[in-house]
Every structure is written in C-alpha cells, then in structure tokens.
Amino acid sequence: MEATRWLDEHQDRAWRGYRRMRRLLDLELARELTQDAGLSEPDYDVLSDLSETPQGRLRLSELADRMLWSRSRLSHHLTRMQQRGLVTREECPDDARGAIVVLTPAGRDAIEAAAPGHVTAVRQHFLDLLTPAEVEALGAFTHRVVDHLARSRAPRPRRGRQA
Amino acid sequence: MEATRWLDEHQDRAWRGYRRMRRLLDLELARELTQDAGLSEPDYDVLSDLSETPQGRLRLSELADRMLWSRSRLSHHLTRMQQRGLVTREECPDDARGAIVVLTPAGRDAIEAAAPGHVTAVRQHFLDLLTPAEVEALGAFTHRVVDHLARSRAPRPRRGRQA
DNA sequence: GCGAATTCGTTGACATGTCATCGACCGTAG
C-alpha cells in the first residue's frame, strides 16, 4: 500500500475553507428562508425545481433525479408539503405506477414570495463577495467535478456487467 | 421595495454548479467512508477534530463551537459514539457543569485507519481536479466568505446592546 | 402473449438533527 499523499498547505486551506463556508452559508440561508418565507431549504429546492418547468408539474422520479434525492426521501417530503398545501399528486396517464407532482397556486405563491429574498441573500453572503474571475472559476471547476462524479456513479450507459 | 437583482448567466452557472457538486461530493465521500471505515461524515469530523488536539480531549462546548454544531446535537451524537466505544466523557475539573470529550484508543485507531482513504478520496474526486490557481482561489474566497458570515453571526465582541 | 425481471412510488422501522426545557453550576453585584 502506497504512502498517503496528505494535503499540502494550499489544499488544506482550501478544503477547510470550503467545509466551513458550506456550513455557515447553509445555516444563514436556512435561517433567513425560514424566517422570511416559512420554508426550509429542501422545501425551497422542491418548489424551485417544479416552478422551472413549464407547467409546474414533474414526474416524481424525474424530480428526484434532478434533485439527487432518493425517491423515498422525496415521497416523504412531498407528503409533508402536500399537507401544507404547497403541492399535489396526480395520477400519471402514461404509466399507472407513476405519480405526477404538481405545484399548487399556493406553492407558486410561496416560491415567488421567497425567491427574491433568497437570491438577495445568496448574493449578499456569497456571490457578491467574489470577483468576476472567481465566479468564473467556481463555475468552471464545480462543473468539472460534477462531470467527473456523475461519470463514476452513472450506471454503465448500456450493455455489460458492471461490478 | 427594490427590483430584485437576479443572477446573471455566470453567477447562475456558478451557484448551480456549487450546489450540485456539494451534493454529489457528499454522497460519494460518505459512501466510501461508510464502506471502507464504517464511519459517517459526522463521525469522521468529530474524531478528526479531537485527534488534532494534543491530548485527544476537548471540552464539549469547545468542540461544538469548532464544528459549528449545537451542543445538543453534539451531545446526542457523542452518546451514540460512546456506545460504539469511539469516545468517552470525563468530568471537567475546572467546571463541575462541564464535560470533557476524550478520544479512546479505539477512536484513535478508527480515525487513523479512515484518514488515508478519506484524504485520497477528497483528492481524487475534488482537489486533484483543480488547477493550483483554482485551489488558491478557492482558499481565498471561502475564507473571505467565512469571515463575512462569522462577523454577521458573531455576538458583538463586547459591551453594548445588539439587535 | 406469457412469465421473469425490473421499475415505480409508498410505507414502516429506524437513525439522525432540531428545538425547548431542565437541573446543576458558575460569576458577579450587593
């Protein structure tokens, strides 16, 4: 077994900063979201993804895939959001197993009320503190990392035993 | 009320990339950590912070502050880790209310066994995919954001009504 | 078509995190 390559000074600083920023940013964004709009971050994400579709409707599995959530988690969460009147479930005409998640008018109102404040908070506590070059770099390397991870977790596209 | 400034194309790309990377990276790192070392990420973080102190012992509140966890969350988590033999609690001589969290030999073994693989995974799925300039930029802006957030959440250092 | 294997979404049990509250203890003002 190889000798472990530990992080050098720069990498260590970056990794610690990344984790600490993540945590603080989450706490602050969640705090403001709850206070100003009565939504949790997961609530916001669900509503946001739904509202980005033309009809405000998505197949449950499609939504779960976009959010990188398990179907189980999404199903549980939708049940709770449904009780608050933010979304509804409809039957899927194509596939009798399926469920379609639908944004209710109240859900639409909620996301539209929450979005401006949330975007402002994201700017204020994060994006506006970065130079344009840093924003550019962030966009570049995050997508690079995402592609890399997506490739390694993706089920082999077709044909062939994996693992 | 002001017109909301939405994110421009670059910011939107960066923000989406950031969130997606976070999620995928978490999933992958947690998966490997569980599989290879039988630890969750929170477990690893607790053990890691403890092992970085000279004696492997920290006051509970001190550990909670470093990790940005609530005392309650840490107390619950320690109870579970204690049952697995990774840590112990000792009385605090200075302050009879206090508790000192102590890394057990088994806990030390666990973190030492887990660390090489974890660091390798962090490199492989993240840091090694970044150029040195990107690592530098990441270190710079994350610390800038952390300072900004820490300032806004910090109780006013001394003297004076806040809020 | 037909049957086996797979996918879909739900469910219940359980693990984890949050929040409010508590008893114990500390520090300080008087």
Place this chain on the structure above:
DNA sequence: CTACGGTCGATGACATGTCAACGAATTCGC
C-alpha cells in the same frame, strides 16, 4: 454570604433522512 442572571450539558418530543421491503405495473426475452 447570597441572590440572580447566565452558561453548561442532558434530555424528550418532534421533524427529517435512510434503508429495506412491498404491491402494482411495466418491459423484456422468448
């Protein structure tokens, strides 16, 4: 010394996330 406000850590109730299993429906191989 003592009373009082604040801190410390634990706890129980509850919200949320994970995991395995299920019934129902679809798809694939023949």
